[in-house]
Amino acid sequence: MTRSSLSHTPFLITFLVVLLPVLTLTVGGGSALFYLLIVACLCMVATTPATHWMQQLRPYRWLLLVLCLPLAAVLLSQLLNAHWEGPSIERGLRISLGFPCLLAGFLLIDRQRLRHFIWGPITAGIAATAIVCYLAGPTLQRPPTPQFNAVGYGNLMLLMAVLSIYSLSWQCTRHPRAERAFKIAAAALTCVGFVLTQTRTGWMAIPVFAIIGIALAGWLHRPMRALAALLGIGLIALAVGASNPALRERVTQGAQEIHECLTVAPTADTSMCIRLQLWNSAWHMFKSAPWSGTGDRSSFKDMLQQGVAAGRVSPFVARDFGEPHNDFLQALATLGVAGGIALLALYFAPAWLFLRRLRRNVPQTQRVAAAMGLAVCLSFAIFGLTELMFRGMRTVSLYVAFIALFTALSAPSPDQADDLAPK
Incomplete structure (x- = not known):
């Protein structure tokens, strides 16, 4: 590889980060692209003095160690079960x-360049909305979405819209007003697509997104303004949700189904x-x-068959389902206590880092990245309550790439390091 080609590596990495959410939500391929992104970051690291990139990573030793827990839990469980x-x-x-x-590579790239990643979530949201509208048709029926089921697809669409809104404080072009208008329009359009998926899970994350947005705006120290903003967002969300008769019917139907069950x-x-049957089965599996x-994830189906005999599961559920629709219960059932701890660490260790970087004395450009990172971590934790968000490699890849990206974009400058470095 020539010096000239290596000079284009930062551009290549930024382009791949832009492409990752687009491919993940449209034609697939995000999983393979993840490996290409790692190779590009390693090329960036290989051309940098080791002392420099190691110095960049040193403040994150604790986070790197904590994120080894998922692998350790897998290896421990498979060793104890003698099954690989x-x-x-x-x-x-x-x-x-x-x-x-990824973090080592991202930390070596100019932040202004790396902030252009936001065109990825914006494009992904618009493209996903177009797909949803096409599949829903003129009758606006619930779309049989590609790549993910409607729940996971709708959840990720909502997340893309939220990232677009948070990025309003970033200026990536020479036309700030047009840029802001485009981001707002893209986010609104993506929210329309989210509503059309008739996904109930995503609505549980909206209060969290709203609180993070209020903190990003600096209103938490003004309780009345923060409360008014929270109520306003809640009323808008309620009005948007109520405007879709099919979604209203699904919410009512869901409450009735829980009561009857x-x-x-x-x-x-x-x-x-x-x-509820799947969650109950996963809990028995854990116990x-x-x-x-x-x-072994495949053993969940065998447990469901046993549940039929015990009267906990219907034959239909045992035949057609092979996972509990809950990331935490899946981790507990297949990996035991260590798996549950590892999953919580995967959510909340980076979330704690981003929360500290959302403080008011941090530059706004860094706070935006911290808000985005916190939204990703907490939304996956919420989405994972009723859907297996980490079912496929592509969402694992997207999550890891995002937390590495936002860790780099929210990183303190040298004069801030003593105050904001991870502890």
């Missing part, structure tokens, strides 16, 4: 090795009751092997 499952190990490797490789029909084949888990 390649995909689970690969997920752990993408986190424990992928994160430091808990009272008269515990094995009914309804949307919410199926989830049967709390320290080692099963070490």
Whole structure:
């Protein structure tokens, strides 16, 4: 590789980061692109003196260590069960090795250049909305979305819209007013697509997104203004949700299904009751092997078959479902206590870093990145309550790339290092 080609590596890395959410939400390929992004970052690191990039990574030793927990939990569970499952190990490797490789590369790139990644979520949101509108058709039926089911797809669309809104404080072009108008329009359009997916899970994250946005605006120290903003966002969300009759019907139907499942029909084949059956089965699976888990995701189907005999699961659920629609219960069932701790660390260790960097005395450009990182961490934790967000490699890759990216973009400058470095 020539010196001339290496000089274009920062541009290549930025382009790949832009492309990652677009491919993830449209044609697929985000998983393979993740490896290409790692290779590009390693090329960037290889052309930099080791003392420099190691110095950049040194403040993150604790975070790098914590993010090795998912891989350690997988290896421990599979060792105790004497069963090796390649995909689970690969997920752990993408986190424990992928994160430091990406972070090292991102920290070496000019931040103004790297902020152009935002065109990726914006483009992904617009493209996903176009797909949803096409699949929903003139009757606006719930779309059979590609790449993900409608729940995961809608959740990621909402996240892309939120990232677009948070980026309003960044100026990436020479036309700030036009840029802001475009970002707002793209976010609004993506929210329309999210509503059309008729996803209920994403609405649970809206209060969290709103609080982060209020903190980003610096209004938390003005309680009345913060409360008014929170109420305003809540009313807008309520009005938007109520404007879709199908979504209103799904919310009402969901409440009825939960009541019926808990009272008269515990094995009914309804949307919410199926989830309750899956969660109950995952909990029984965890209790049967709390320290080692099963070490194998495929064993969940066998447990469901046993649940049919015990009257906990309907034959339909045992036949057509192979995971609990809950990331935390999935981690507990397959990896035991260590898996649950590792997943919580994956959510909340970087979230704590971003929360500290959202303080008022931090430059606004860095606070924007911190708000984005916090939104990604907390939204995945919320989305994972009713959907297996980490079902596929592509969402694992997207999550790891995002937390590495926002860690780099929110990193303190040398004169801030003593105050804001991770502790």
